Amino acid sequence: MIEVIIGHYNYWVVILLMxxxxxxxxxxxxxxxxxxxxxxxxxxxxxxxISIGYINEGTMPIIAEGFDKYAxxxxxxxxxxxxxxxxxxxxxxxxxxxxxxxxxxxxEEDEIHDQDMSL
Amino acid sequence: xxDTLIDITLLVFLTITAIAIIKIHNLFxxxxxxxxxxxxxxxxxxxxxxxxxxxxEAAVGAGISTVLMLATLALTKDHHEKKPKxxxxxxxxxxxxxxxxxxxxxxxxxxxxxxxxxxxxxxKPRYIERSVExxxxxxxxxxxxxSYRGYDTLGELTVIFTAGLGVMLLIxxxxxxxxxxxx
Numbered sequence: 357m358i359e360v361i362i363g364h365y366n367y368w369v370v371i372l373l374m375x376x377x378x379x380x381x382x383x384x385x386x387x388x389x390x391x392x393x394x395x396x397x398x399x400x401x402x403x404x405x406i407s408i409g410y411i412n413e414g415t416m417p418i419i420a421e422g423f424d425k426y427a428x429x430x431x432x433x434x435x436x437x438x439x440x441x442x443x444x445x446x447x448x449x450x451x452x453x454x455x456x457x458x459x460x461x462x463x464e465e466d467e468i469h470d471q472d473m474s475l
Numbered sequence: 476x477x478d479t480l481i482d483i484t485l486l487v488f489l490t491i492t493a494i495a496i497i498k499i500h501n502l503f504x505x506x507x508x509x510x511x512x513x514x515x516x517x518x519x520x521x522x523x524x525x526x527x528x529x530x531x532e533a534a535v536g537a538g539i540s541t542v543l544m545l546a547t548l549a550l551t552k553d554h555h556e557k558k559p560k561x562x563x564x565x566x567x568x569x570x571x572x573x574x575x576x577x578x579x580x581x582x583x584x585x586x587x588x589x590x591x592x593x594x595x596x597x598x599k600p601r602y603i604e605r606s607v608e609x610x611x612x613x614x615x616x617x618x619x620x621x622s623y624r625g626y627d628t629l630g631e632l633t634v635i636f637t638a639g640l641g642v643m644l645l646i647x648x649x650x651x652x653x654x655x656x657x658x
Binding site: 359360362363364365366367368369371372373374375376377378379380382383384385386388389391392393395396399402403406407408409410411412414415416417418419420425426427428429430431432433435436437439440441442443444445446447448450451452453454455457458462463464466 | 482483486489490493494496497502505506509512513516519520523524525526527528531532535536539540543544546547548550551553556557563566567569570573574577578581582584585586587588589590592594595598599602603606607613614615616619620624627628631634635637638639641642645646649
């Protein structure tokens with residue numbers, strides 16, 4: 357039991373963070389806060405991937421003499437790409453928020469729905 | 476041992492920051508806390524032996540994202556989030572179920588840092604052993620990013636370009652119309 361906890365606590369905390377971000381996205385009406393939640397969700401996914409690439413008593417994947425245990429470089433490469441793609445998504449989302457503010461005069465989801473008579 | 480201690484401390488900080496972001500209603504504070512969250516996760520990446528990811532996260536996640544969010548806040552001028560009208564019961568149920576399913580899924584993942592896990596057995600040794608002689612770059616992450624998967628990185632530039640184009644189309648018109656109104 358203790359072995360399971362020691363071996364998995366990292367994943368569990370990451371999942372907790374992921375759910376905190378997810379909760380902010382689906383429960384909060386403010387669009388900027390939603391974007392912050394989305395970003396937290398994203399960062400926790402990155403943490404999950406890097407956790408899987410980690411190796412006990414290993415070093416960073418930079419080849420040097422005297423070391424033979426390296427962390428897995430492939431998740432690192434994927435996450436580097438994901439971080440950059442993530443910031444592009446967020447920039448686009450924030451630009452949309454600016455436009456929504458111009459068109460509706462608010463960035464609260466409830467008020468936007470009221471004005472649209474949707475929901 | 477010290478690694479585990481730093482790891483746990485940073486995870487605790489991250490959790491506190493995430494919960495504070497849910498609880499607080501001032502948007503400026505939320506954005507600053509978000510920057511702190513990104514910086515802490517960058518620290519965690521260093522602990523987990525991923526310095527390249529940590530650089531990028533600190534520069535792009537904590538730097539550019541925070542600046543972009545602050546710029547949006549300056550343009551929208553809404554500093555306070557209104558409290559949600561509807562109850563939090565359904566979203567809470569959804570995240571509890573999703574979280575439970577994910578935690579259940581982690582039982583099949585090998586332990587944290589296990590050297591015998593499949594992730595460390597299959598493709599990785601090939602890159603570790605051959606990348607220096609094939610590309611001449613000691614940093615394997617750079618070798619894979621810029622050499623083996625160079626086209627992938629080029630495709631990433633297309634994504635940034637498209638996003639930049641989208642942002643310019645969305646906001647560029649706004650600035651122009653404002654200028655017209657002033658004259």
